[in-house]
Structures are given as structure tokens and as C-alpha cells.
Amino acid sequence: MKAGIFTTTIDKIIATGPELKHFHFAFEPGTVFDFDAGQFVNVLLPGPEAGKTIKRPYSIASAPSRKGGFDLCLKLVKGGYATTYFWAIKEGDKIQIQGPLGRFSARQPLPKTLIFISTGTGIAPFRSIINDLLEKGTTCEIWNIFGNRYEGEIIYKDEFDALAAKHPNLHNVFTVSRPKTWTGEKEYVQFMLKKHISNPADKHIYICGLTNMINAVEATALEMGFAKTQIFYEKYD
Ligand SMILES: Cc1cc2nc3c(=O)[nH]c(=O)nc-3n(C[C@H](O)[C@H](O)[C@H](O)COP(=O)(O)OP(=O)(O)OC[C@H]3O[C@@H](n4cnc5c(N)ncnc54)[C@H](O)[C@@H]3O)c2cc1C
CATH class of the missing domain: 3.40.50.80 (Nucleotide-binding domain of ferredoxin-NADP reductase (FNR) module)
Known part of the structure; x- marks a missing residue:
């Protein structure tokens, strides 16, 4: 599928360790988002300067069979712009993403x-x-x-x-x-x-x-x- 820009809602946040979080993203109803396992998305965040967007890539952590949304897992980088932003996010907040992107998928034909x-x-x-x-x-x-x-x-x-x-x-x-x-x-x-x-x-x-x-x-x-x-x-x- 060609990459597009989508509005998503964070519908679940699970703290899985002191500096690790697992995020569930939900698409708006009716959204079609087909990806290959192993691809990533860019999250598009409002930058510190008005009108500027900060973009960071994150690998999709869920299988394509999970319809209606996808998961990301993030590690907090001290002083990092995007991860600090994500650590302040609450369930129900909206995030723009771009994707699917990348070619890091299992190569066919599969070996043994x-x-x-x-x-x-x-x-x-x-x-x-x-x-x-x-x-x-x-x-x-x-x-x-x-x-x-x-x-x-x-x-x-x-x-x-x-x-x-x-x-x-x-x-x-x-x-x-x-x-x-x-x-x-x-x-x-x-x-x-x-x-x-x-x-x-x-x-x-x-x-x-x-x-x-x-x-x-x-x-x-x-x-x-x-x-x-x-x-x-x-x-x-
Ligand atoms: C294809 C791709 C997929 C990725 N998928 C994931 C993912 O699934 N989960 C995830 O947590 N990250 C992932 N990353 C890394 C992610 O894109 C960011 O680089 C990371 O979250 C830091 O962003 P930031 O804005 O918080 O920090 P920034 O503001 O960009 O960086 C702050 C400082 O920390 C340093 N830094 C950046 N990343 C790290 C790091 N990981 N460890 C230590 N120091 C670092 C930078 O060099 C910089 O000096 C992926 C990167 C790529 C290229």
C-alpha cells in the first residue's frame, strides 16, 4: 500500500517497564491501512515552533491481522523530543502518522x-x-x-x-x-x-x-x- 497520512487515537497505553511503554493506536472507522509485517510509521508531532512538524520513525509492533489499529513500543530517550512528548500523552489523545513505510519484511522465498x-x-x-x-x-x-x-x-x-x-x-x-x-x-x-x-x-x-x-x-x-x-x-x- 502507498504511504498516506492518517489521524489516529491512542486508545491504550501500557507501561511495560520503567522506561518502556506500549501504545495502541486506533484508526478512524473505515480507514484502510494495509502493511507488511516489519514496516514502520512516521509519527508527526507538533514541533516547538508554531507550524513546524517533528517526524520520527517507529516500527509497527503488531501483526497486520490486527485490524482497526496498530501497536508501537517506545523507549524513553532522556531529553528526546518525541519520546518525552509520548510520555506526556494520555489515552484518547490524537496523533498523526504517516505510513506504512520501509522494506524490513521477511524475504520470500522463506528459507528453512x-x-x-x-x-x-x-x-x-x-x-x-x-x-x-x-x-x-x-x-x-x-x-x-x-x-x-x-x-x-x-x-x-x-x-x-x-x-x-x-x-x-x-x-x-x-x-x-x-x-x-x-x-x-x-x-x-x-x-x-x-x-x-x-x-x-x-x-x-x-x-x-x-x-x-x-x-x-x-x-x-x-x-x-x-x-x-x-x-x-x-x-x-
Ligand atoms: C526505522 C526506525 C524504526 C524505529 N523504531 C523504533 C521503535 O519501535 N521504538 C523506539 O523506541 N525507537 C524506534 N526508533 C528510534 C526513534 O525513531 C527515535 O530516534 C527515538 O525514539 C528517539 O527520538 P526522540 O525524538 O525522543 O529523541 P531525539 O530528540 O531525536 O534525540 C535525542 C538524543 O538522543 C539520541 N538518541 C536517539 N535515539 C536514541 C536511542 N534509541 N537510544 C539512545 N540515544 C538515542 C540522539 O542521538 C540525540 O542525541 C526507530 C528508528 C528508525 C530509524
Whole structure:
């Protein structure tokens, strides 16, 4: 679908961690908004100067099957314009968005194994893609390698655990780099790739988050024998 500009209403806000929020956006009745899992929207916010708009991209965190709206998950950036604005938003407030945008979707034909690697809110497009693939009955093996600093930051953990219980082809690897009481994996995501994945044949890797992490994962994947054509990423900074 060609990108357009839409007025949405924030109909639910869920604080999922000290600096993390999950937002439900609702379209006006009758709105048609078709997107591919993995795409993003620009939010259009009133800027500090009258008449000027501030635009920021955010990955859609819900699957395309969710009709009438979509979800975003945001991390508060200290001093950041858009995230500070979003932290003051209340349910019922209206926001303009532009979209759908981007090409960060699962490439067809699908390989035997898909590996999704993210940190923080980089999980957003993968929540959309993984749900979409499973809803469509994929038989691909799916690895969801998700890193955070603290255990309290693992957004959607219960949901991914429930999905894996239902779909044996989904393998979640949660890793926490600065654990408090966490007894699970503790290494950075690139080490999780090395630990859980061996032969690169018939596999695609998707990486989402901040540049430093993406570069580290890509370097590890190339070392492991993956070709650049098997690696896709979306940089948030
Ligand atoms: C395609 C795409 C999809 C994105 N999806 C998401 C998403 O789903 N959820 C989400 O939370 N963000 C996402 N981002 C990042 C988002 O667009 C903003 O950059 C981020 O929310 C900061 O915006 P801001 O206006 O609050 O901060 P700004 O006012 O733009 O920045 C303030 C300062 O913080 C630095 N900064 C910017 N972003 C970060 C960061 N993430 N961590 C640390 N420092 C930072 C900037 O360099 C700047 O110095 C995405 C970015 C892209 C390109």
C-alpha cells in the first residue's frame, strides 16, 4: 500500500517497564491501512515552533491481522523530543502518522530457518513478523534472540513464551547482560547467535536495534560463514 497520512487515537497505553511503554493506536472507522509485517510509521508531532512538524520513525509492533489499529513500543530517550512528548500523552489523545513505510519484511522465498536478533525496542518489528508468520502456519524454524540489560526490560516475554509453547518451531533466547536475579543467558546477542546456530545454509538473519549491536552481530555472522545476502537489518540510530 502507498504511504498516506492518517489521524489516529491512542486508545491504550501500557507501561511495560520503567522506561518502556506500549501504545495502541486506533484508526478512524473505515480507514484502510494495509502493511507488511516489519514496516514502520512516521509519527508527526507538533514541533516547538508554531507550524513546524517533528517526524520520527517507529516500527509497527503488531501483526497486520490486527485490524482497526496498530501497536508501537517506545523507549524513553532522556531529553528526546518525541519520546518525552509520548510520555506526556494520555489515552484518547490524537496523533498523526504517516505510513506504512520501509522494506524490513521477511524475504520470500522463506528459507528453512529465520533468525531474528534484537535488543530493546528492536523487538518491535519482530513481534509483528513472528506473529504474522505463525498465524500463516509457517513451518520454518524461527529463532528469536532478544537481548536486554535488565530482566525487567524484557518486553513481551510472557507473550513469546506462550507463542513458543503453542508453536514448537519458535525458539526464544532471552539474554540479560546486567542480571540481578536472572539465571538464564547472560551474554550479548552475538554470542547467542554463535551458541545456538551452526551451519549457515538455508538461513536468513534479521537484526534490529542500535548500530553498535547490529555491527557486532553482522561481524559475528560473517565470521560464522553467513553471506551478506543472508543478513538484513534495520538501524534505529
Ligand atoms: C526505522 C526506525 C524504526 C524505529 N523504531 C523504533 C521503535 O519501535 N521504538 C523506539 O523506541 N525507537 C524506534 N526508533 C528510534 C526513534 O525513531 C527515535 O530516534 C527515538 O525514539 C528517539 O527520538 P526522540 O525524538 O525522543 O529523541 P531525539 O530528540 O531525536 O534525540 C535525542 C538524543 O538522543 C539520541 N538518541 C536517539 N535515539 C536514541 C536511542 N534509541 N537510544 C539512545 N540515544 C538515542 C540522539 O542521538 C540525540 O542525541 C526507530 C528508528 C528508525 C530509524
